[in-house]
Amino acid sequence: MTIAIERVRVSTPALADFIAAHHADMVGTAPPESQHALPMDGLLAPGVRLFAAFDDGAPVATGALARVGDGHEELKSMRTDPQLRGRGIGRTILAFLIEDARSRGIRRLSLETGADDFFAPARMMYTRAGFVECEAFGRYAPDPLSTFMTLPLAPRGESVGGRTR
Template sequence: MTITIERVETPVPAVSEFITAHHAELVGTAPPESCHALPFERLLAPGVRLFAAFEDDRAVASGALATVDDDHEELKSMRTDPGMRGRGLGRMMLTFLIEDAARRGIRRLSLETGSDDFFIPARTLYAGAGFVECAAFGRYLPDPHSTFMTLSPVHSMSPPKPAHTR
């Protein structure tokens, strides 16, 4: 399985369909006013960096980073194709997004995810990467259907390179 992660800056039908399927999966996990997933067009807006993982030409994972303020971004639209779950694609995308933020000097990453049992795997993934629960941030209001998490400081998840000694 060869997976490539690419930034998506223009409408790509495979990614649009993937995000639409993401929204369909979320129906019933919370009332509409508590659903905060961005439609595909908003993921292409200024201030948002959308990425998709592809196997051949098929989108198999997605994730985005949206500006909250100068050194704070929000993780958005994390999804793995249901038929590909359990293969590490979510962790791969999350690591990629954390690395992207760290390279650009972002000091804090936050996210909103559901509190429904459907989201237990997502919350477990985020906690495993160092995210901790926090209060609502940015434009969010406290909501019993939401779990807010944050990672600060943001740092590279790659192992440090060995120092060269003489």
């Protein structure tokens, strides 16, 4: 398997289906008002940077960065093809997104994910990448069905929280 991560500026039928499957995965994990995944058109909107990992032209993972405020972005639409989970693809695209944000001078990344057991592997992946739980941010309201996490970033060579990047 050879993965290529690319910025997506225009939808394709395969990518639209992949994002639709992301929404379908979440049915039953929380009521609609507690599900915050962006639809395809939202992922292509100004202020959002959508990336996809492809294997032989087929999307196998997605992730996006959406502007929250000055120097603060949010991870959106993180998904790995369910049949390929556990192979490190999610960690690879997460590391790619963190580096993309850092390279553009973003100082903080945050995310909202579900509190349901379905999302436990994602929460563990984010924790291992250095994210910590935080209060609701941006337009989010506190929600017991959501877990909010954040990661301070610093440009390469600067220290955040005692760690040099």
